Amino acid sequence: MLRIHFSDADLGRTKVAAAPDPLWETAAGLHRSQARRGRWAYAAWYRTARERMRGQGPEHLVRGVLLPLYPRAAYFPDFLTPAQGVGDWDSGVEAMLATPPQRVREEMTILDRTVGAPPWAARLAGPEERGEFVRVLRAYYEAVVVPYEEQMQARVEGERAVRSRGLLDGGVEGMLAGLGPMMRWRPPVLEVGHPQQAADRDLHLNGRGITLVPSCFNWGSRSPSRIPNCRRSSGTHCSMNRPGRTAPATPTVRGGP
Numbered sequence: 220m221l222r223i224h225f226s227d228a229d230l231g232r233t234k235v236a237a238a239p240d241p242l243w244e245t246a247a248g249l250h251r252s253q254a255r256r257g258r259w260a261y262a263a264w265y266r267t268a269r270e271r272m273r274g275q276g277p278e279h280l281v282r283g284v285l286l287p288l289y290p291r292a293a294y295f296p297d298f299l300t301p302a303q304g305v306g307d308w309d310s311g312v313e314a315m316l317a318t319p320p321q322r323v324r325e326e327m328t329i330l331d332r333t334v335g336a337p338p339w340a341a342r343l344a345g346p347e348e349r350g351e352f353v354r355v356l357r358a359y360y361e362a363v364v365v366p367y368e369e370q371m372q373a374r375v376e377g378e379r380a381v382r383s384r385g386l387l388d389g390g391v392e393g394m395l396a397g398l399g400p401m402m403r404w405r406p407p408v409l410e411v412g413h414p415q416q417a418a419d420r421d422l423h424l425n426g427r428g429i430t431l432v433p434s435c436f437n438w439g440s441r442s443p444s445r446i447p448n449c450r451r452s453s454g455t456h457c458s459m460n461r462p463g464r465t466a467p468a469t470p471t472v473r474g475g476p
Contacts, residue, residue, distance in 0.1 A: 221411040224423045230391045230407075232428020235382045238306030239371045240432050242315070245360045246289050246300050247436035249281070253291040261436070268363035280355045292334040296326035305432055308360065312353055320344035371435045378433035398431075 225233075248268070251261055258265060272278040289295050298318040304311020323344040330336040342348045364371075385394035395404040403410045 220419050222419070222421045223409040223411065223429065224421060225407045225409065225429075226424065226426060228426040229424040229428050232426070233391050233395070234428070234430050235379050236305050236375065236430050236432040237379070239375050239435065240300070240305045240311070241308040241360065241364065242304040242311040243300045243432065243434060244364050244371060244436055245356065246295065247434055248364055249285055249289040249359070250291050251436050252281075253286065264363075264367065267366070271362040271366070272359070281359055284352065284355050285359060287337040288330070288340065290330075290334050294329060294333040296323070296330055298323060298326055302430075305430065308357075312357075316346065316349055316353065318349075323349075367435065374435050375433045382431070 251258075252265070252268065269278075272281060288299065298315060301311050301314035301318075303314040321344075324341055327336050327340045327343065330340065339348075343352055382394050382397070385397040389396065392404065392406060395402075395409055398404065398409070401412050
């Protein structure tokens with residue numbers, strides 16, 4: 220379990236993002252493709268994603284490059300989903316490319332210790348290798364995430380409307396209290412479910428506040444593809460979704476079939 224500790228200042232800096240996080244949706248999509256549980260909720264997306272990956276060519280790169288770094292397990296490297304990516308792919312990628320090499324090596328070591336990292340993973344500390352990785356990631360993003368941009372934005376707006384009602388009825392604490400079942404508000408702590416194999420930890424916001432980011436491909440609980448992803452920054456960003464909701468049935472296709 221992750222326990223997020225709020226001060227009065229943090230409650231005043233709590234907000235819900237106005238747009239999805241493209242890098243997190245990309246990561247969650249990769250997790251979804253590895254999960255059998257809940258696949259009914261994404262059946263149309265899953266079929267379309269497979270067809271587009273085969274048609275546009277990145278399928279073998281997804282299996283050989285992306286899935287090893289985004290395992291459906293207790294951990295994947297935090298630098299792959301920087302907080303600067305909310306609403307903007309380019310800003311997120313710029314932050315990923317600017318990650319200090321030492322941090323990349325440290326997080327790859329954690330990945331290797333937790334579930335095993337590919338032998339080439341540590342080379343992503345180098346700028347050229349990371350640039351090549353981003354090109355592979357973008358190919359996946361454009362093939363299976365971009366076609367759903369309009370539906371993802373509609374999901375965000377719907378979630379913001381729900382949270383606004385909680386805010387109007389009970390203030391910020393009322394909004395936080397309505398985040399279940401994946402999160403539980405026990406003032407002044409927000410408890411977030413984690414995979415059973417992950418260690419409990421505490422995160423003290425210390426006045427930075429938190430941004431809740433609605434997610435389309437984050438579903439249910441008990442694995443990285445289905446738990447909130449909370450990251451440190453000048454503020455803290457936490458992705459969320461309500462389990463049991465289905466993904467959009469029909470993608471909005473851009474740039475050809």
